[in-house]
Amino acid sequence: xxxxxxxxxxxxxxxxxxxxxxxxxxxxxxxxxxxxxxxxxxxxxxxxxxxxxxxxxxxxxxxxxxxxxxxxxxxxxxxxxxxxxxxxxxxxxxxxxxxxxxxxxxxxxxxxxxxxxxxxxxxxxxxxxxxxxxxxxxxxxxxxxxxxxxxxxxxxxxxxxxxxxxxxxxxxxxxxxx
Amino acid sequence: xxxxxxxxxxxxxxxxxxxxxxxxxxxxxxxxxxxxxxxxxxxxxxxxxxxxxxxxxxxxxxxxxxxxxxxxxxxxxxxxxxxxxxxxxxxxxxxxxxxxxxxxxxxxxxxxxxxxxxxxxxxxxxxxxxxxxxxxxxxxxxxxxxxxxxxxxxxxxxxxxxxxxxxxxxxxxxxxxxxxxxxxxxxxxxxxxxxxxxxxxxxxxxxxxxxxxxxxxxxxxxxxxxxxxxxxxxxxxxxxxxxxxxxxxxxxxxxxxxxxxxxxxxxxxxxxxxxxxxxxxxxxxxxxxxxxxxxxxxxxxxxxxxxxxxxxxxxxxxxxxxxxxxxxxxxxxxxxxxxxxxxxxxxxxxxxxxxxxxxxxxxxxxxxxxxxxxxxxxxxxxxxxxxxxxxxxxxxxxxxxxxxxxxxxxxxxxxxxxxxxxxxxxxxxxxxxxxxxxxxxxxxxxxxxxxxxxxxxxxxxxxxxxxxxxxxxxxxxxxxxxxxxxxxxxxxxxxxxxxxxxxxxxxxxxxxxxxxxxxxxxxxxx
Ligand SMILES: Cc1cc2nc3c(=O)[nH]c(=O)nc-3n(C[C@H](O)[C@H](O)[C@H](O)COP(=O)(O)OP(=O)(O)OC[C@H]3O[C@@H](n4cnc5c(N)ncnc54)[C@H](O)[C@@H]3O)c2cc1C
Ligand code: SF4
Numbered sequence: 001x002x003x004x005x006x007x008x009x010x011x012x013x014x015x016x017x018x019x020x021x022x023x024x025x026x027x028x029x030x031x032x033x034x035x036x037x038x039x040x041x042x043x044x045x046x047x048x049x050x051x052x053x054x055x056x057x058x059x060x061x062x063x064x065x066x067x068x069x070x071x072x073x074x075x076x077x078x079x080x081x082x083x084x085x086x087x088x089x090x091x092x093x094x095x096x097x098x099x100x101x102x103x104x105x106x107x108x109x110x111x112x113x114x115x116x117x118x119x120x121x122x123x124x125x126x127x128x129x130x131x132x133x134x135x136x137x138x139x140x141x142x143x144x145x146x147x148x149x150x151x152x153x154x155x156x157x158x159x160x161x162x163x164x165x166x167x168x169x170x171x172x173x174x175x176x177x178x
Numbered sequence: 179x180x181x182x183x184x185x186x187x188x189x190x191x192x193x194x195x196x197x198x199x200x201x202x203x204x205x206x207x208x209x210x211x212x213x214x215x216x217x218x219x220x221x222x223x224x225x226x227x228x229x230x231x232x233x234x235x236x237x238x239x240x241x242x243x244x245x246x247x248x249x250x251x252x253x254x255x256x257x258x259x260x261x262x263x264x265x266x267x268x269x270x271x272x273x274x275x276x277x278x279x280x281x282x283x284x285x286x287x288x289x290x291x292x293x294x295x296x297x298x299x300x301x302x303x304x305x306x307x308x309x310x311x312x313x314x315x316x317x318x319x320x321x322x323x324x325x326x327x328x329x330x331x332x333x334x335x336x337x338x339x340x341x342x343x344x345x346x347x348x349x350x351x352x353x354x355x356x357x358x359x360x361x362x363x364x365x366x367x368x369x370x371x372x373x374x375x376x377x378x379x380x381x382x383x384x385x386x387x388x389x390x391x392x393x394x395x396x397x398x399x400x401x402x403x404x405x406x407x408x409x410x411x412x413x414x415x416x417x418x419x420x421x422x423x424x425x426x427x428x429x430x431x432x433x434x435x436x437x438x439x440x441x442x443x444x445x446x447x448x449x450x451x452x453x454x455x456x457x458x459x460x461x462x463x464x465x466x467x468x469x470x471x472x473x474x475x476x477x478x479x480x481x482x483x484x485x486x487x488x489x490x491x492x493x494x495x496x497x498x499x500x501x502x503x504x505x506x507x508x509x510x511x512x513x514x515x516x517x518x519x520x521x522x523x524x525x526x527x528x529x530x531x532x533x534x535x536x537x538x539x540x541x542x543x544x545x546x547x548x549x550x551x552x553x554x555x556x557x558x559x560x561x562x563x564x565x566x567x568x569x570x571x572x573x574x575x576x577x578x579x580x581x582x583x584x585x586x587x588x589x590x591x592x593x594x595x596x597x598x599x600x601x602x603x604x605x606x607x608x609x610x611x612x613x614x615x616x617x618x619x620x621x622x623x624x625x626x627x628x629x630x631x632x633x634x635x636x637x638x639x640x641x642x643x644x645x646x647x648x649x650x651x652x653x654x655x656x657x658x659x660x661x662x663x664x665x666x667x668x669x670x671x672x673x674x675x676x677x678x679x680x681x682x683x684x685x686x687x688x689x690x691x692x693x694x695x696x697x698x699x700x701x702x703x704x
Pocket of ligand 1: 192194217240255261263265270271272273679680682
């Protein structure tokens with residue numbers, strides 16, 4: 001039942017996403033294609049995460065998620081791996097589809113085209129479990145997980161610590177931020 | 179169909195975490211040929227990258243646990259995967275159960291009794307604290323059970339602890355230096371802690387006792403062998419069903435291997451210990467090995483955890499210290515009936531070093547904030563945040579259990595399902611602790627402290643020990659009542675959880691069992 005709902009969401013979103021303009025994916029991603037997500041899915045996720053933690057898009061959150069759902073589960077760096085070790089790609093796909101569904105339901109257009117107030121309304125709805133059309137995956141849980149991904153990018157790297165003006169104090173420096 | 183049969187060994191252990199590696203080192207040093215089968219990959223100290231992002235690669239990547247009940251969500255967080263298991267990213271808070279924790283049923287008419295007392299286990303606790311290297315101040319912590327002096331003095335009081343202490347003082351509770359398996363000075367060839375707060379990502383300098391620096395060097399030196407990517411799927415027995423003959427395991431390609439052994443010891447962590455015995459059902463043991471009592475998988479327990487948070491007027495340097503806790507309050511722990519309708523002990527672990535991200539990070543302490551509000555909070559929290567955690571006891575009841583589900587995991591085996599619902603009087607105890615915590619923060623000068631949602635922490639029970647084969651799975655040595663050469667290692671043996679982190683007790687039990695196996699060598703190896 002849950003899976004069928006996922007698939008329905010994905011199909012609907014795929015149909016809707018064909019026409020949206022491309023949003024900026026972020027410096028570290030310029031020229032790179034996502035491995036598992038589609039370009040429009042990556043764009044939606046990027047814009048969504050940037051609303052949660054401003055700066056996440058530029059720091060490359062869509063690519064971070066995409067890479068970490070594309071490899072082996074044991075190599076994944078996402079918080080999701082220890083809160084729900086089920087398949088990751090359907091979870092993110094379903095969440096992105098949910099955002100689009102909510103956007104169509106409320107404003108009759110894709111998420112990428114919403115103005116800040118409109119997109120903020122959808123974030124607020126997910127954070128408070130008040131979405132009207134988006135039901136799976138649990139919008140509040142998707143908010144929680146994607147917010148953590150955004151936080152990783154903005155505050156969890158050496159650059160993020162520096163931005164907060166706190167020392168990093170590494171034993172072993174990360175070979176790259178993620 | 180069997181693909182590979184290996185040469186027999188004296189002892190085969192499933193799981194290379196703190197339980198498995200300590201057992202391997204002890205038995206190899208006692209002259210047994212020991213093989214450890216570890217489901218996950220080989221780990222090295224160089225993988226302990228100081229980053230909450232990179233640290234997730236050390237975490238559980240085994241099959242998913244299906245969880246139901248109102249105190250769930252910890253299963254995948256609580257386990258390790260690969261050499262050393264969760265011992266690579268544990269926090270090393272080091273506590274003994276209290277004498278009353280071993281006799282809860284006798285004293286209160288609920289939960290269970292252990293088949294041993296605190297006095298039986300005390301020498302093994304004393305041995306374990308020397309082996310692991312524990313720092314602390316037993317004199318100041320007069321609410322902990324009697325013990326030998328800790329081998330090392332405590333870590334210095336952090337700025338977070340100093341800020342919190344005002345609150346504890348004001349409400350008349352003693353906040354004392356924490357006891358930790360973390361070196362406050364160099365110890366046993368390992369460095370002292372430099373208080374950088376990266377324990378959750380692993381301590382590559384070995385100041386925090388982890389199996390890569392402590393048990394595995396000893397075990398390898400004594401000749402123990404370790405095989406990775408070896409997922410133990412079944413314990414086999416002889417036709418009588420009274421003796422285990424070894425284990426079957428699956429390698430990375432899914433090929434089946436048979437490993438004969440004279441003694442079999444699952445040390446896979448709580449859920450997987452019980453599940454392995456359930457999976458090993460055969461004609462002689464149709465309900466699972468060691469399930470003569472019908473209690474295999476039952477009496478699962480956890481600790482009900484609540485976190486208290488706040489922003490202090492003074493700077494607290496939350497990013498420094500140890501991830502575990504810098505200070506501790508056990509005053510009042512022994513009062514298991516603090517109010518009508520409330521039951522169980524509680525322990526306060528205070529001033530945990532906190533980095534910006536991850537499950538226990540600054541940002542997820544305020545999950546409702548996003549956008550500019552999150553950024554404002556992060557900038558203040560990075561310097562002024564303080565936190566503490568209360569662990570509350572869960573009464574051991576048979577309804578909370580581990581069982582096999584009809585869904586299959588990726589190895590094609592029935593998935594593990596855990597049911598855990600917190601009894602009402604434990605929930606009431608947890609609510610009291612929450613109120614106490616908020617009061618302490620207010621008394622410390624925090625104007626608007628907040629509490630996180632109740633969550634489970636630690637997993638215990640499921641293969642409980644006892645004297646009576648009709649009401650327990652193993653005897654006090656972790657030896658199953660039904661299969662004489664099958665022992666279990668780990669917190670799955672605990673009949674009751676107390677309200678303190680389990681690893682000191684788990685380790686003390688391993689040392690005691692290893693001695694028992696050694697003393698009964700001839701009978702067990704026959
Ligand atoms: C973040 C965190 C912090 C913690 N902090 C503390 C603390 O401060 N104090 C404290 O007392 N405790 C703490 N704990 C708990 C502590 O880590 C555990 O009690 C301890 O590590 C358990 O050791 P174990 O060997 O029983 O299990 P694990 O360390 O989980 O090891 C089990 C091993 O078995 C392997 N395995 C599982 N199934 C199979 C199979 N079928 N075949 C082969 N191998 C298998 C796993 O891959 C794993 O490596 C913490 C835990 C976590 C996760
Ligand atoms: S804070 Fe201490 S124990 Fe923790 S990782 Fe750093 S040196 Fe190791």
